Amino acid sequence: MRRLTGPMIALALVLAACGGSSADEPAESTTTAAQSTTTEPAGGRAEPLVLYSGRNENFVQPVIDSFTAATGIEVEVRYGGTGDLATTITAEGGSTPADVFWAQDPAFIGGIARQGLLAELPSDVLGLVEPRYSDDDGRWVGITGRSRVLVYNTDLVTEDELPDSVWDLVEPEWNGRLGVAPTNGSFVAFVTGMVLIEGEERTLEWLQGIAANDPVIFDGNGPIVDAVVAGDLEAGLVNHYYLLQRIAQLGEVPARNHFFPPGDPGGLVMAAGAGVLASSDMADAAVEFIRHLLSAESQAHFLTLYEYPLVDGIGAPEGQLPLAELPTLDISLTDTADTLEPALRLIAEAGLT
């Protein structure tokens, strides 16, 4: 038995090395400045593009695969929550191994941009999308649009109970019936919007009201929607496309999306954006990737996920209002980066995180 120890250790090291990604020595890539960063046709390069994706793996993998097929550039993806990826990038600072950051919402990516960690995108890329859905300074561009909604179970919540404003949700009749995901980037973006409109004090009031109303706390939007569909939760604050995806999977379910009226903070329409890290040494390939995300083919794919393509002419998800007609909040998404810090602090103060 002990004669096997040596070979076993060797085997272990081989296995670990094989399984390890080729991005084992990320810092090395920053020293090879002489390396060409122009894209090559299919035929392959040694250096993969490193993508930090706050988007769900199953949804975005097809788009990533088509990029690799078209350009021959391999993509190494680090999946996570937009929040923890943003925290990671912030901690990594200038030595981040990431080349592209694809966020689920404008707040965290705005925070990254504010720190000067994102490079300015070329104007042709920015021109593909309406300016209001991108960063004013051109450091990130919106890829898809989504609206905040209240998803609710039709068997458990009647039509007249539906709130006209998020402020209704702090009332006693909503005690214990609402699910929220306070660490989720979209929720944070919604709160930044609220701070812009209502100010910090009022926002804190709302947050504390929710916290005191026995909310059910989740880590993400998906679990909220599943709970509502199953009837284990009555309602929740999520993004619009989750329910639509479930309906496509499961057929008819006893759940619906409720849109808040225009001007109410609960109805924020926002963009999931992507940006190129300023420290990346594969900037050209990174930009190429973002261009790919805004290509007709990719945008059409997002349509199948019930998100709103932000490139003109692709259309709206089946059965949904066109983007321009969605009730929304009239704020600059870029400005949400300014209220990010206060929003995060307020959420913590209210005891939701």
Next chain:
Amino acid sequence: MTAVAPPDVVPTPKPSVQKRRRASAVLWAAAIAVTLPGAAPILHLLWTVVRPGGFDAGGISAARLLQLFGSTTLLVASVTATALVVGTTTAWLTSRSDISGRGVWSTLVSLPLVIPSYVGALAMLGSSGNGGLVSLGLSAIGLPRLGVFSGFWAAWGALSLWNFSYVHLVTTPALRRMDPSLEEAARGLGATRWRTLRDVVLPQLRPALLSSSLLVALYVISDFGAVSLLRYETFTRAIYTQFRGRLDITPALFLSGVLVAGALVLVLVEQRNRGKASLAARRPARPPERVPLLGVRRVAAYGFLTTVVIGALVLPIITLGWWAMRGLSLGNAFEPVWAEATRSTGVALAAAAATVVAALPLAILTVRHPSRQARALESVSWSTYSLPHLAVGLGFLILSIRFVPVLYQTVLLLIVAYMAMFLPQALSATQAGLRQVGPNLEEASRSLGVGALATLHRVTVPLVWKSLLAGGGLVFLTVMKELPATLLLRPTGFETLAVRVWSASSELFYTQASVAALVLIAISAVPLYLLVTRDR
């Protein structure tokens, strides 16, 4: 399996044996070198808290901190108490009573250790709620459906079920080695069985009970996966929440620093009380007599064991299997997890080997050349072991980004982190082995002209390799299951089985999650089974 427990089981050496043997500088250097990776993240965390500007709770109020502290303490206390009761009962039933199939029951009751608590929590979720297995079963027999398992009771149940085995594994050998003459003396003096149990048996079990309850308590503090899935706010979960939901890492580091400071206090307190315990190392001349259980008691015993095995082992595996099969039949896509399985196994093997090798100098130092300084060094590694893996992972993350960026997000750093966190598991086993092999053999070798390193190779290792293997097996098992540090430190794209289970379940891809979980359980079962049946 004292390999899992902190070393309160060292017999106090007799004065004539307690000679000071000076250790070579090389040995000290090696021992310090392997302890350093464990100390570094702790020190860095503490420093980030005390430096100016570090004491930033990021808006978390003192009230909330107290609330978190309270909820964590409640969970720790209740789970530890439950685990003690359940684990001691199963240990007693399988080693002292006369029920049949004791060996099989003991193995079955130890096997739940292959199920990480987050997988167990996942299975719990899967069996509850609408559409869950238990609910379906209940509605099939006309009973109302259960709500989703979540909150305190769910967390208590999950952590008790998948941690009580530690108590069982540590208490069983202690029960077996007890000298029956003490109990016989008590019975002879007229004590009832209950009184004998209370006054004679339990006090002798004290060191085993203490060490295993500390172990359980530390696991509960450290747990982040199960409490996240079951939505119970503990301190550790709050750290992760801060990490997810803030741009600045400082609040997460702050909370980690606070938790580290608290855990260190716990460790120090435990060490101070440890020295008074003792453990009989030899088997008594006669095995203890078996207590016959008759009638109702016998039925109750079988019932109890069956319930425990079903709850901790059968139900979760069936739930996962059912999920996997249902998903497959619905045509849900899932990726085969061969790559993840290879990575998990590979890195676990590498970490186990590295940890066993690293533990050797420290073990030799503490067993052959005991001194206050050596004990202090050992305490450092036990301190790291006691800390929540999430906090240690954060410490390594920050440390590597700031000082050794070339190591950041590499498999090497991951293995170093595992080694730092789990060194005591290999250390305990190696120390036990070294104690059984007296120092005389090594001195004899030296007197015959063989140098220190050659003596290690020709005499020491051939005699203790079984203990080394046991320690390595334990580390392998623990690394396979490890989640939070792996999530934080892994290279981009380096998904292990544990990470796959976690990411799949957070995205609600339960088919994927269950497949990965089942493979993880299957691979872990091998070393656990070997470890558990080794002594029989």
Next chain:
Amino acid sequence: MTDPDPTIDAAIRMRGIAMSYGSVQALAGLDLDVARGHLMTLLGPSGSGKTTALRLIAGFDRPDAGSIELGGETMVGPGVFVPPDRRRVGMVFQDYALFPHLTVARNVGYGVGKRERSQRVRDILELVGLSGKADRLPHELSGGEQQRVALARALAPDPRVILLDEPFSNLDAALRARVRNEVAEILRRSGTTAIFVTHDQEEALSLSDTVAVMHDGRIVQTGTPTEIYHHPADTWVAAFLGDADFLPGRAGDGSVTTSVGVFPSPHRGTVTVMIRPESVAVRPTPDGTGIVTRREFFGHDQLVTVGLPDGSVVRARLGPTPFLRPGDHVDVTVDEAATFPGIGAN
């Protein structure tokens, strides 16, 4: 404390050795010489520091102060410490410390270079009389055989010195004397310098060429067995080496008078007179001054305790006869006695 003799051709020379463990001083200023080819025993009660001294010679511990020379080469001194594997000092441990995973042959050949190994092992096994057991494992041997393997193993590399730490204490009493003589014989035949450590005075006196008596970390007397037995340096050594009874007396003009006779004494003033039971003769007589208070019969001899009119007590070691009983009157005569200045046994 006797001074070492500078004329001895020393295989081992220790000077000024001091060693403490924490607050306990194990050795305080030890000086020792062992002549080449001699069998020396360090004799003393537990805690006297004898095992510590042995371990220092072997190199397993380092003294706080002092020097050790082996065959003229400095092993321990200011700025010098030769590790145990380079000293060529063989050691036989109390529990033999045989390598359980190696055969007898492999154990014995462990310290021998590859080239000479097989021949040397053969020769040594023959020397100790274990030629037929070369392929056995240690646990298959009896206690006496294991001991011989330990000795063989220590002798095989042809060490300068061989050290034996209470080597016979694990053997049955019946076996002990026989094995003792065999080992002494083997050592004499091989001509190796040897140091024994023991607390058993019988062992020390029967085996050695020289005995060094240790007490509280010091050597209190060195000499041949006869010398130290009959002329112990003080009452403590006297009592340690064998049965002795002590009587007070007053010495002057070259002699001291006691209730059992007059003995020569170079001291003046108060002295303690040491009487060994084997020097005492007892004659039962109705008007004898002594009264038997106790009798222990051992079969081949007896120990009789006699109380004297002045209150003192002596013991006599006699053959199996005469048959005495407590209460019998006897006359006591003493052949010889040693005297020490001062009062009492220390």
